[in-house]
Amino acid sequence: MKIQYPALAFLALIHVLALASFPYMYFYGLSWPEATYHIIGYFLGGFGITALYHRAWTHNSVNFARPVEYVLAVCSTMVPQMPARQWISTHILHHHHTDSDQDPYNIKRGFWWAHFEWIILAPVPPIVLPARLDNNPVIEWQERNYFAISAVVNLLIPVGLAIAAGAPWWGGVLVSALRLVVTSHVVYSVNSVCHKWGTRPFTQEVSARDVWWFPFALGEQYHNYHHAFPRDYRHGVRRFDFDPTKWLIEGLVMTGLASNPFKMPDRRIEDAKRSRVPAE
Template structure:
């Protein structure tokens, strides 16, 4: 697997627009989307009740089922919308793309089309007003507030410059875009509620609220990439940017918390230093590659990694990923 040193930004030229330098957040007026606020408030309350039911009254198959749907939805977001479609860090066969599209529908995080568009903007204009989740506006805004207010004019303006030609050419992604309302409802809420009721006679209340907990857990895990991982953690690869290595985000997103690494090398299919139980999405992609379902996996060479760490990284604080790499290298040296 050859190291790739460059990657497309997914943007066309933005000449004539004001240059945005992070951290940046200009004055703005917020228009609150109240129906979104009410819906998210209800879903968070329902998820808390769902956690209570999972730990007190749910049948064990319901607990296992919700763990499985959590991991499936995380794969749809992390291995699918993020690493495959946003960054094109590897290629996938049609069957794998279909699977990841359905997993993303279980997550019900809008559509892959919008997810990719927002994320490419995020990398191009990270922590500025061109970033949909601008962490410079604080934790609440970057975590969930951005979904509850009108889009910033800079996001709207620069969103028109995002190159989505690869997405428009993908029939699987465009099918989901066209049918996202019923796909998200069926895959994300109806089936996960119906299956426990039908197959092992779980009550509607437990099945429904347990699924709300699964949905909100995955949603907040994704949100934590934009908030926690842009505010707290270490920066061993580039100390000049906000994205950081955050263990909480890693654990709640199946491996997306190696965020300083990811923003330094966004084209790496691992989105982090290692593939292990801390990075389930990487292990999944690697397994699919062994089966011939994924191919052309892009990653960074060790030499490029070390050079970048030496040149721009803050090596005063080590991270779990870097520690793991060094232990592996010591094992290899001792074996030789």
């Protein structure tokens, strides 16, 4: 088993720095601008992954206007996932081979494997994108500038805010690391928690579950529905299911910044609930 040392080193580093952020905040406090930046960053970064990487690009659930794609592509770097091409390729494998050896985050290999061990221990799968993304300039632009953008949003701005607040510059690095760790574990949990605990109202063919009590994933906690109907832009399909990504998409559609949101017909959803049809 080949260890992905850069990923291991990065994850170890941000966890150590995140731990150090607690004594730092105890002694130095945290200014309002810094707290606001990181809380907003949690949501914007999350939407970069859930709305853009996942629902729009991987599953073709909705089309975003180009400027929205650029903005969300920048936001996505606030969660340390990977450039979109690698993320999409890996996630497509997950859907095609759920719960089997070719599933990169196969839950059958254990909770921690699905949560994060796969990042360190699994071979990096080859990049295979859906043809519709071949000429998407945003995907290429994001990959070319991934580390520069990450450095600005995760280091430069937090350090600037710390200095502006009269705190030591390195405090900005520590608090940023805490946000990176928290958001990482939320994303990891969709592959671990949401394949282990919860209900399976729409398909029992795969381990994916709806986990209503895990709202931090911005809607992606309705993971059983998502595996049953991956193209639907809604993961929380009932009107009041807590799915902020669904609401963001609906807002963007209303303002003309997004188009063609795909909805599975109600009849198919009801059929699935009644017969628990296999995933598609």
